[in-house]
Amino acid sequence: MAYPCNNLALHKAARYIGATYDKALAPVGLRGTQLSILQKLSEHGETTISALADMIAMDRTTMASNLRPLAREGLVTVEQSARDRRVRIVTITSDGRSRLKAALPHRQSVQYRFEAGFGAEEAARLRASLEAVLHTGFHPWGE
Template structure:
């Protein structure tokens, strides 16, 4: 039995050994630490980007498209470290708002191509100073060198071969 239940409230509590295992997990789980930090930072960047009606994920998609030009959804998913389904969900409001266009590829009709529109570029241009302000505030608080080391460590995670989408 992994837990006990209070007779009065029905509230379950883990037994001591399981509670200790959970406490260790809380301090060691890389995914939990990364998710907590991501939510924290994302909230800050989302707040900064709100005046141009973009969320951090949308900003990053437009940024990638502005750099890449026309690209397939598969390639965009890879460079964004997103699965295709999540990316497709994030593309819909951007397409609806005219910030990007999605169409069948000329080379392979089964593939979908996505590209930023003029409206998307204009929105991105308004968003970059807001992003820069959030970036500067974070680096002032965290330290510029520490922020650079953090980004390097996070980029290193992406090349570990620990592929979550491998089949």
């Protein structure tokens, strides 16, 4: 007898939707996760890698790996903190802001298509439900 698995359901949906966003963002040279990182940096200004990882619900090591290609392309800077050498500060660059601006219409196109097929109200409820998962006290990396 098959049992329902939250992990499988979430990962299947994430891969399905993520691939659609990645394909839509390809013309501007970004992936969905990279767009999310640039958006958070644009909203919050400079921040630490750990704080940025928390904003996106990602572990610090994975965030650092995701920042490397963005830094290589000059879309973000990652610099050592003047106050604590162990801390790295991430900042979006002007090129990063330009790339983010160029990517937003592509992202919006996918948003509209998804909501047209799934329903705008259903999509809003889905986002709210997924956000609520982050406040359950369940911490995947053991905190």
